[in-house]
Amino acid sequence: MLQQTRVATVLPYYERWLRRFPDVQSLIDAPEEDVLRLWSGLGYYSRARNLHQAAKQTGGQFPSGYEAIRGLAGVGDYTAAAIASIAFGRPHAAVDGNVLRVVSRLTNDSGDIGSTVTRQRLSQAADRLLDKKRPGLFNQAMMELGATVCLPKNPRCLVCPVAELCEARKQGTQHELPVKLRRTEPVRIDRTLLIVRRKERILFRQLAGFWELPEPEHLPMASLSKCIGEFRHSITNHIYRFAVCEAFVKSRPPLLHWLYPGRLELLFSTTSRKALRVAGIQGS
Numbered sequence: 001m002l003q004q005t006r007v008a009t010v011l012p013y014y015e016r017w018l019r020r021f022p023d024v025q026s027l028i029d030a031p032e033e034d035v036l037r038l039w040s041g042l043g044y045y046s047r048a049r050n051l052h053q054a055a056k057q058t059g060g061q062f063p064s065g066y067e068a069i070r071g072l073a074g075v076g077d078y079t080a081a082a083i084a085s086i087a088f089g090r091p092h093a094a095v096d097g098n099v100l101r102v103v104s105r106l107t108n109d110s111g112d113i114g115s116t117v118t119r120q121r122l123s124q125a126a127d128r129l130l131d132k133k134r135p136g137l138f139n140q141a142m143m144e145l146g147a148t149v150c151l152p153k154n155p156r157c158l159v160c161p162v163a164e165l166c167e168a169r170k171q172g173t174q175h176e177l178p179v180k181l182r183r184t185e186p187v188r189i190d191r192t193l194l195i196v197r198r199k200e201r202i203l204f205r206q207l208a209g210f211w212e213l214p215e216p217e218h219l220p221m222a223s224l225s226k227c228i229g230e231f232r233h234s235i236t237n238h239i240y241r242f243a244v245c246e247a248f249v250k251s252r253p254p255l256l257h258w259l260y261p262g263r264l265e266l267l268f269s270t271t272s273r274k275a276l277r278v279a280g281i282q283g284s
Contacts, residue, residue: 004044013042024062027055036209036267043235043270045208050074064088077123086136093126094139095119098146103129104178105150108167113178187238192216193275194247195228201258202281203249210269213276214256222247229278233271242271244278 001010001017017038021027027035032052039048053073063069064087070080077095084090093099100113103122106129111118131138149156155174157163168174193213196203204211205218216222225246233240252258259266261281268276 001042001047003047005042010042013039024055024058025060027052028058028060032209033267037265040267041270045210047074064090066090066092082139085139089136091130091132091135093123093130093135094143095123095126096143096146098150099126099139099142101152101178102142102146102150105155105168105174106162106166108171108173108177110173110177110179112181114180114182184237189238189240190243191240192227192243192245193271194219194222194224194245195275195279195281196222196247196249198258200260202261202276203252203256204259204268204272205256207269210267211257211259211272212269213272218256219247219249219253221253222249231274231278233274240271242275244275246279 001014020034020038021030030052032049035048035052036045039045042048050073054075057072063072064084066080066084069075069083070077075083081092082094084092085094095103100119100122103109103126104111104113107122107125109118109122109125111121113119113122126142145160145162149160153175157166157169157174160166160169163169166174168177192215194203194215195213196219203214203219205214206212216224225248227243227245230241230243233242261268261276
């Protein structure tokens with residue numbers, strides 16, 4: 001849940017999640033609709049699907065080995081190393097952004113941190129530094145060091161417990177590291193969502209388990225009335241500007257459905273909920 005999402009936002013979702021799924025088996029037995037409903041609002045729904053799939057892969061018994069953990073749906077190198085070391089004492093360095101920054105300064109590595117080669121080199125250096133007897137504590141200490149002391153812009157070298165070991169501090173390059181040369185400009189995309197009414201019902205299409213408002217490409221026969229507002233929505237480096245427009249159709253096209261937006265059991269996508277709020281429609 002904390003991937004791409006702040007702690008303050010996550011906490012109420014996390015608490016509701018544990019109330020509904022107090023153990024792995026309850027998550028395994030749950031239908032995907034329940035999983036997505038509890039996740040609704042956090043975005044990046046592939047995370048919820050991966051978590052659900054990973055629970056099924058465990059069969060109710062969580063694996064303790066790094067490779068087995070790494071094989072679970074949605075689990076990458078960092079997550080596998082963190083779980084293996086902290087929960088099971090396995091000697092694997094957990095390398096996140098904070099740890100990459102710490103290691104780049106400790107070793108005075110001026111390579112582009114956006115490069116796969118550099119990240120692999122820093123990960124190998126982290127493995128060499130790892131305390132094999134206490135890997136979980138060591139990994140947590142490295143993460144905390146990066147989060148609270150070895151800060152991106154103003155490293156607190158005077159209170160750093162490993163300052164004497166830091167090659168960047170010896171060379172006076174700590175403020176220049178890590179180096180990140182590549183900057184991806186955000187992609188800006190304009191799209192339109194249509195509000196098509198029939199009394200109290202709205203026309204929707206279903207996609208990946210969620211109900212979505214249609215776009216003009218889904219209703220080529222629609223007559224546009226007026227645009228009533230817009231909103232922005234960001235996904236990674238894509239920034240979308242959605243126009244919300246009212247439209248009319250003479251008949252319901254195939255694969256679209258008339259729904260009451262106030263039905264609580266329906267799973268609306270984040271963009272659909274935002275559009276309904278723009279339109280002042282209750283239940284959004």
